[in-house]
Amino acid sequence: MVVKSPEMRIPWKPIKMYCFRILFCVFGVALLVIHLLSSIRYSSYRAVVDPSFNVIEAIGELNKNIAAKPDHDKTIVANMKDDEAFPNESFQNRNDDMIDDNKVQEFTRNNKGNADTYATTTTAEKIEASKEEVQHIAFLKVHKAASSTAQNIFLRFGWKRNLTFVLSPAKNPAGYPNIISLRESLTNSNILRPPPGKHYDILCNHVFYNYNAFRQFMPKDTKFIGIVREPFELYKSILNYFKPRYIFKMIQGPHPASQFLRDPAKYEPKGKSSNSWTRSRMAIEYGFPEELFKKYDKAASEKYLEKIGHEFTMVIIAEYFEDSVVMMRRLLRWQTKDILFVNLNVARHKDESELTKAYDRDFYRNYAKLDYDIYNFFYRRLREQIREEGQDFDDELLAFKELRKRVQEFCALPAAEKAQPLEIPKTSWGEQFAIGIEECKDMTSGEISFITRIRVRQYGSRDI
Structure with missing residues (x-):
């Protein structure tokens, strides 16, 4: 069992x-x-x-x-x-x-x-560590790219500190005391020597970029700052301001600028690229190799941009001007007061009817490829620099925008109402300061009159 x-x-x-x-x-x-x-x-x-x-x-x-x-x-x-x-x-x-x-x-x-x-x-933190403001600046002032507004920032900064500016002779081939050259970079013949016992501190007048030339005349620790603007907007501004004869005198009809873009080579001035106001003007002033204006080469353009990308501490983007100057303040270890501004040299009564035909923007993009390369390169770079700064940058930017509105409104008041300065308290990004009548005058001063004041203080005469 x-x-x-x-x-x-x-x-x-x-x-x-x-x-x-x-x-x-x-x-x-x-x-x-x-x-x-x-x-x-x-x-x-x-x-x-x-x-x-x-x-x-x-x-x-x-x-x-x-x-x-x-x-x-x-x-x-x-x-x-x-x-x-x-x-x-x-x-x-x-x-x-x-x-x-x-x-x-x-x-x-x-x-x-x-x-x-x-x-x-971040880049700004590494520079910030030295605690001393940067006083040696080479600013590439590009035509019609909000550069007069930016230049005023550097003029005020140097004026308050009695720094030495790079100036052309009062009488020069360009015909204007605020222009060093419209065809070349710095040379011994197109700038005045610094006063005895001094060296150049700030360059911010019109001149073409050349690294070796800038390094020859500026101190070794000079920071290079540039500026760019969206290419088609810059093109329209150039047309409105300079009205190039090879477009408006040679082309008949209601839309000469549009007709120009259909066949630019037919109307562009012969010879060097610097003869043109419309053939990628930013690339001309940034010193791009001459052969790239004759035959576009994407790889060669990118190679040159990589080069100048290492040479410029930062490049201001006109469409993001406030973002740019806040970033610049951090990189140069300046105070908030130093980067305040009002818009200068803005063309009035703009007439852009010459550019109203369809596809003008597309035609220009195909024509001015070098300028679009520049803009896209430095736009991306600015965004990367800002991202590295984190949320604190956004906080400063919001505060700066609000402050700038207050300052612009204050400076627009009649003189009698500005007798009491506008007091600005200390913040995480800058010391306490005040804006009075003199500060408003400096911020609204035209560049020729401001440079004349500097010339007189620096050399003793407005005619040198």
């Missing part, structure tokens, strides 16, 4: 509970580790951008925060030494007034494998 053993049952319910508890513990430990690593990364970032931040103290704070956690979790942070976190640099002893580029590069090389641990400082 066979006796059947009783059926064995597996205790699934207790097993499920134990598995659930194990998963729950693993999940909790994972969250804790992620939190600790995030805190460590933040500490690393703080140490890079803030020399006063003490890593050891930060680790101590982390230890306090996890005192109630299991011992094996504590060891993640408690065992970390300063020399393990930053093996090749002592950030507590860094010089607040200067960044040593060689040490930064060495530190980056030695910690190449720890890219996720070490945050990269």
Whole structure:
């Protein structure tokens, strides 16, 4: 007789509970580790951008925060030494007034494998570390690109500090005291020598860009600033302001500018590209190689842009002027007061009826390819620079826009109502200051009259 053993049952319910508890513990430990690593990364970032931040103290704070956690979790942070976190640099002893580029590069090389641990400082933060404002500026003043408004910022900055400007002789081939040259870069023959015992500090008058020429006459630590404008808008502004004879005298009919765009080569001036106001004028003034105006080469254009991209600290985008000057303030370590502005040299009674035919914008885009290359390149670069700054940049920009409106409204008041200056309190981005009658006069001064004042103070005569 066979006796059947009783059926064995597996205790699934207790097993499920134990598995659930194990998963729950693993999940909790994972969250804790992620939190600790995030805190460590933040500490690393703080140490890079803030020399006063003490890593050891930060680790101590982390230890306090996890005192109630299991011992094996504590060891993640408690065992970390300063020399393990930053093996090749002592950030507590860094010089607040200067960044040593060689040490930064060495530190980056030695910690190449720890890219996720070490945050990269922004361009503005690296420049900001020296705490001293930049006073040596070469501004490429491009025709009809909101450059007079930008130039006024540099004129005021230099005037208040009695800096030395690069000026042409009062009587020059261009016929205007605010123009150095419409056909070439700086030379010994088209600029005045600096006064005895001084050197040039600021260049902001019209002249073509050439890196070697700019470097020959400007101090070694000069920062290059440029400006660009959306090409078709610049084209229309040039037509309205200069009214080129090769378009408006040679072409008959109601829409000469539109007809010009259908066959530009038929009407463009012969000879060098600098003879033209409409053949990618920005590229002409940025010194693009002459052969690119004869035959467009995308690769060669991009190569030249990469070159000047390294040479210019930043380029102002006319359509994003406020964004640009706030970024410039950070890069040059200036005060908010230094970048205030009112719009200058804006053409009145614009008549753009010559450009009302369909597809003009498309025709110009196909014709002025170099200008579109420039604009797109520096537009993308400005957006990248701004993204690096984070939310604080947006906060400053909003505050600056509001402040600029207040200043513009104040400066528009009658003189009697400006007797009491407009007081601006200190902010995170600038010291306290006041705007009075003199500041309003400087911001609204025409460039020729302003440069004449500078010429008289710098050389003792308006006729030199």
